[in-house]
Each structure stands twice: as C-alpha cells, then as structure tokens.
Amino acid sequence: MQGRLDHTTAPAVQKFVLEVLATSPWAVVLDLRALTDLAPDAVPALVELAYVAGDADIGLYLVTTDPVVAHVLAAASVHRLFEIHPDIDSALRTMGQPQ
Known part of the structure; x- marks a missing residue:
C-alpha cells in the first residue's frame, strides 16, 4: 500500500485483501511502509481484515517502520x-x- 489510507481509500484496499483472503492463503503480509498517513477512519477496515483472517486461521502481518501506524x-x-x-x-x- 502507498499514499494515504483513509475512509476513501480503505474500501478498495479492504476489497482487494478480502479477495486474497478468500483464496485461503496460509498468510498475508500487508506492506505499509509506503503509507504517508494512516487515518483513524481507516482502522475499521483493517480490523475487519484481522477478524476475517483470524476466523479463517490465516496469518495477517503488517510491515511498517512508521510509529504513527x-x-x-x-x-x-x-x-x-x-x-x-x-x-x-x-x-x-x-x-x-x-505463537
């Protein structure tokens, strides 16, 4: 992901990741290092992804060096x-x- 993740961009990211999760991978890594901002209004989309992954027993890993995330x-x-x-x-x- 790159740029700003907010209420306008999160739905497209969420849709893409849900499609990936639907293929039942072993794990998914979301590389957030190119994000310029994570808006609080995007958090519910990430939370849903975490729950969907958890319910399907799929590992979900976030990669970032930005303490803001x-x-x-x-x-x-x-x-x-x-x-x-x-x-x-x-x-x-x-x-x-x-774990």
Missing part, C-alpha cells in the same frame, strides 16, 4: 489484533514460528 492502532485499542514487523523478512521469519 502503531500509534493509530493503539489509540483505537486494536493494536493487539495485529503483528507489526519492521520489514518483510521479519514477518516471514515469524510466520514459521509457533
């Missing part, structure tokens, strides 16, 4: 729904480890 998720009290990693390699390493 973690802050926005924490402010909405949903940060514990997500595994946040600084890079894709870190997310991939975690995928193979028992």
Whole structure:
C-alpha cells in the first residue's frame, strides 16, 4: 500500500485483501511502509481484515517502520489484533514460528 489510507481509500484496499483472503492463503503480509498517513477512519477496515483472517486461521502481518501506524492502532485499542514487523523478512521469519 502507498499514499494515504483513509475512509476513501480503505474500501478498495479492504476489497482487494478480502479477495486474497478468500483464496485461503496460509498468510498475508500487508506492506505499509509506503503509507504517508494512516487515518483513524481507516482502522475499521483493517480490523475487519484481522477478524476475517483470524476466523479463517490465516496469518495477517503488517510491515511498517512508521510509529504513527502503531500509534493509530493503539489509540483505537486494536493494536493487539495485529503483528507489526519492521520489514518483510521479519514477518516471514515469524510466520514459521509457533505463537
């Protein structure tokens, strides 16, 4: 993802990721490093993705180095729904480890 994730862009991202989740992958990595902003009004879309992935027993990993992303998720009290990693390699390493 890149640019601003807000109430106008989140539905398209959500639709795409839901389509990916519907194929029953083992895991999905959302690379948020190119986001310029995560608006609080986009958080419900991410939360739905976390619940859909969890219900389907699919790992959902967020990749970001921007502390704003973690802050926005924490402010909405949903940060514990997500595994946040600084890079894709870190997310991939975690995928193979028992939780």
